[in-house]
Each structure stands twice: as C-alpha cells, then as structure tokens.
Amino acid sequence: MLMTPGLAFFYGGMVRAKSVLNMLMMSFISLAVVTVLWVLYGYSLAFGNDLGGGLLGGLDFTGLKGTVGGLFGTAPADPNAPWVDGHQIPHLVFLVFQLMFAIITAALISGAIADRAKFWAWTIFIAVWATIVYFPVAHWVFNFDGATGTDFVGGWIANKLGALDFAGGTAVHINAGAAALALVLVLGKRKGWPREPMRPHNLPFVLLGAGLLWFGWYGFNAGSALSAGDLAGVAFVTTTAATAAAVLGWLIVEQIRDGKPTTLGAASGAVAGLVAITPAAGFVSPLGALAIGLIAGAVCALSVSLKYKLGYDDSLDVVGVHLVGGLIGTVAIGFFATTSVNPAGKEGLFYGGGLGLLGKQVIAAAAVMAYSFVLTLIIAFIIQKTIGFRVSAEAEATGIDEAEHAESGYEFSSLRGGGVTGKTADANAQKVSANAGKEG
Numbered sequence: 502m503l504m505t506p507g508l509a510f511f512y513g514g515m516v517r518a519k520s521v522l523n524m525l526m527m528s529f530i531s532l533a534v535v536t537v538l539w540v541l542y543g544y545s546l547a548f549g550n551d552l553g554g555g556l557l558g559g560l561d562f563t564g565l566k567g568t569v570g571g572l573f574g575t576a577p578a579d580p581n582a583p584w585v586d587g588h589q590i591p592h593l594v595f596l597v598f599q600l601m602f603a604i605i606t607a608a609l610i611s612g613a614i615a616d617r618a619k620f621w622a623w624t625i626f627i628a629v630w631a632t633i634v635y636f637p638v639a640h641w642v643f644n645f646d647g648a649t650g651t652d653f654v655g656g657w658i659a660n661k662l663g664a665l666d667f668a669g670g671t672a673v674h675i676n677a678g679a680a681a682l683a684l685v686l687v688l689g690k691r692k693g694w695p696r697e698p699m700r701p702h703n704l705p706f707v708l709l710g711a712g713l714l715w716f717g718w719y720g721f722n723a724g725s726a727l728s729a730g731d732l733a734g735v736a737f738v739t740t741t742a743a744t745a746a747a748v749l750g751w752l753i754v755e756q757i758r759d760g761k762p763t764t765l766g767a768a769s770g771a772v773a774g775l776v777a778i779t780p781a782a783g784f785v786s787p788l789g790a791l792a793i794g795l796i797a798g799a800v801c802a803l804s805v806s807l808k809y810k811l812g813y814d815d816s817l818d819v820v821g822v823h824l825v826g827g828l829i830g831t832v833a834i835g836f837f838a839t840t841s842v843n844p845a846g847k848e849g850l851f852y853g854g855g856l857g858l859l860g861k862q863v864i865a866a867a868a869v870m871a872y873s874f875v876l877t878l879i880i881a882f883i884i885q886k887t888i889g890f891r892v893s894a895e896a897e898a899t900g901i902d903e904a905e906h907a908e909s910g911y912e913f914s915s916l917r918g919g920g921v922t923g924k925t926a927d928a929n930a931q932k933v934s935a936n937a938g939k940e941g
Contacts, residue, residue, distance in 0.1 A: 504721065505532055505605050507713025511768065512612045514706025515817050517699060519900030520616045521706075521910040527611035527623055534627045535604045540565055543603065543631060544596050547639040548648070555657025558640045568592040573648060574727065590727055592649070598724060603639065606673045607631055612817030613681035616691050616699075617897055620905045622890045626880060630680065634876050635672075638869055642672040664865035665838060665846060665858070667736065668725040670780025670831040671869040678824020679870045681815060683877035688891050690814035692898060699816075704764045711768035715744060718775045722782040735842045736782040740775065743782075743794030747774025750798025758802075766802065769822060773801035776826030781834045784846040789837035797829045824870070831866045835859025 549558030751770025848854030896904030
C-alpha cells in the first residue's frame with residue numbers, strides 16, 4: 502500500500518505547484534474506488550473460477566463470500582501445477598495483497614494526463630477501467646489453475662499460453678502504459694506544451710516518492726513468491742540489482758546526451774528498473790537482472806523523448822517508463838529466464854531454451870497492450886463526449902488545484918505579511934540607506 506502514496510509524491514513533485522494537490526488526489530482516490538470495487542465484485546472477476554476461455558472469473562467471490570477461513574493455493578491433482586502442498590496461504594491475505602496491485606495500476610495512468618483532467622471524470626474513469634480492463638487482465642495473468650480446488654480453472658495467459666509474469670509486467674505496467682497512451686490521445690496536449698517549460702516544482706518530492714516506491718516494490722516483487730523462502734530471496738535480490746543498474750543506465754544516457762546527470766533522471770531510472778524487473782524478478786539470475794536493469798534504464802531514458810517527436814503529451818512519461826519498461830522486462834524473460842533460480846519457470850534463449858518462451862512472452866505483451874489501448878480509448882472517448890474529461894482552458898491556466906479542489910498546495914501569502922514587508926522591512930531599508938550615505 503505504501504507504493505501508492507509513494508507514487509503520489511513521485512508524480513506530485515514532477516508537476517507545477519498549481520497542480521500538486523490534484524496529482525496527489527488522483528493517486529489517493531484510486532485507493533478508495535478500487536478497494537470498494539474489489540470487495541464488491543473485482544476480486545471475483547479477477548480470481549473467481551473461469552467462466553470460459555480463460556477470459557474472466559465468475560461471481561464465486563462477490564462480496565468476498567467464501568474467503569474467510571479459506572486457503573488460497575490448494576494443491577491440485579497435477580503435482581507439477583503451480584500450487585503444491587505446504588505453500589497455501591490464507592485467502593484473505595492473498596486477496597488483499599492482490600488488491601494493492603489493482604490500486605496502483607489505476608493510479609499509474611494518472612501521470613500521463615497531469616494538469617488537465619477533471620477529478621470526478623477521472624474517478625469515474627478509474628471505476629469503469631478497473632472493471633472492464635484491469636480485472637479481466639488480472640484474471641488472464643495472475644489466476645492459476647488449481648488455486649482454490651482441483652477443478653478450479655484460471656486465466657488464459659497463465660495457463661493456456663504459459664507466458665511468465667512474476668509480479669505484473671503485463672497486468673500492471675503494460676496495461677497502465679497502454680491505457681496512458683490512449684488517454685493522452687483523447688484528452689490532447691496541455692496548453693502551451695511543448696513550447697512552455699513545465700518543470701517539476703519539487704524534486705525532493707520526486708526522490709521521496711521514488712524511494713518509497715523502491716522500498717514498497719520489495720513487497721510487490723518478493724511478496725509475489727507468496728512465501729518467505731529462496732524464491733522470495735531471489736526476487737528481493739534481482740529487484741535491487743536491476744533497479745541500481747537502471748539508475749546508472751539512465752544517468753549515463755543523460756550524461757552523453759545532455760552533458761549532466763539529473764536528480765529527476767536518477768529517480769526515473771530507478772522506477773524504470775523496478776518496472777522492467779517486475780515480470781522477471783522470480784525467473785532470472787542476479788546477473789540477468791543487472792542486464793535487464795541497464796537496458797531498461799538506457800532505453801527508457803531515450804524513449805521519453807519520443808513524445809516530442811511524435812507529438813503526444815505524456816505529461817510524466819508513463820508511456821516512456823511503464824509501457825516501454827514493461828515491454829522490455831516481459832520480453833527479456835524470453836532471453837534471460839533460467840530454471841536454476843526457479844524450477845517452476847522455463848529456460849530462455851540464452852540458456853538453451855530456444856524461441857518458444859520468447860514467442861509466448863511477445864504474444865502476452867501484445868495481447869494486453871492491444872486490449873488495454875482499445876478499451877481505454879473507448880472508455881475515455883465516451884466520458885469526454887458525455888460529462889467531459891478535460892478541465893476548461895481557464896482552469897488549466899489558473900491552476901487545476903483551485904478549480905477542482907478549491908485548495909492550493911502552498912500558501913505563499915504568509916511570506917508577504919508583516920515581518921519583512923511591514924514596519925521591520927521599512928526600518929531595515931532606512932538603516933541600509935543611512936549606512937550607504939555614510940559610506941558615500
């Protein structure tokens with residue numbers, strides 16, 4: 502859960518001062534909306550017994566019925582299936598862990614449309630998008646056969662296709678990145694972009710957010726082992742290694758391209774590494790993780806500039822970091838995966854596994870990207886044409902915080918009160934003038 506407030510600070514620091522509260526709220530409202538939907542029906546659609554074709558879960562767990570006192574990970578008849586005796590966990594623990602993935606996936610999208618979305622339109626978007634896009638995709642990727650019984654059937658990517666995704670490269674990052682691109686195309690560019698500089702107003706916020714995300718990501722990745730053992734340790738180490746390498750990869754590109762390594766670049770590089778290692782964390786070695794992180798840091802640093810060449814205003818580089826980073830990590834499994842770290846995985850191309858796994862990874866990534874992009878485009882277009890998704894030009898110019906929330910992130914008037922601008926300031930000015938006269 503700490504990751505979503507961390508994301509709020511990461512994004513909040515990158516916008517201008519007049520938009521910081523709205524940016525923070527776009528993440529915080531995801532905590533509220535997605536949680537309510539998850540309890541009502543979201544968890545069931547994602548992790549219920551498949552309705553057919555591996556596309557959507559049923560209504561087994563609506564209102565979270567049947568989860569109290571139950572276990573997730575019931576051993577199926579097949580001994581080679583993902584679940585084996587001794588690794589079951591309380592059903593409630595699993596479902597609330599997965600809730601956090603659902604929350605942050607929706608929140609990730611918000612960075613792409615900073616400065617220009619109506620708050621309630623965004624809130625409605627989250628509810629519809631989670632229902633139509635996230636819950637089905639989570640079923641495809643995370644729901645394994647045999648999870649709650651020997652006759653339990655899960656999603657098509659996890660079971661029929663057999664692609665590997667340890668902690669959400671497809672369901673979280675490619676999903677959110679593709680949705681971000683679709684939203685940007687519907688809402689259009691910010692006023693003045695790219696002519697006017699729209700610099701981050703608080704880089705310490707950005708670093709604080711990146712640090713909270715890095716820390717929280719250990720729960721995200723290592724926690725996806727669903728046990729405290731060697732596999733969790735592997736994910737812990739690979740997450741750290743890839744993130745560190747990505748910071749260096751991003752900064753090296755900045756140094757060569759711009760002549761200076763930046764604080765924003767270091768924070769962005771860390772997130773790019775975290776994104777890329779997410780699907781691979783439990784399937785690659787630490788050396789493989791270093792390679793994936795270095796590649797992701799460098800490529801994402803280069804890809805964020807594509808928005809200027811192609812003309813789409815992805816405010817905080819959600820497409821350049823999450824879509825591109827998610828694609829890199831998901832496809833990289835086809836090269837770097839090794840059963841030496843996880844016998845339940847597969848051998849990638851570099852370990853003698855051939856092209857089979859690589860092909861499956863590409864299919865999984867393409868399917869999620871296409872589904873999310875098309876459905877998001879439709880959802881956003883309907884909202885824009887009905888209640889309106891974008892704030893007025895006046896609200897965008899004066900500040901979305903005041904327009905949408907009747908608040909401002911910073912109260913500057915106190916700096917202009919009594920003290921330095923009142924009698925004390927006048928007295929100081931007279932002393933300076935007198936001293937200047939003596940010196941003259």
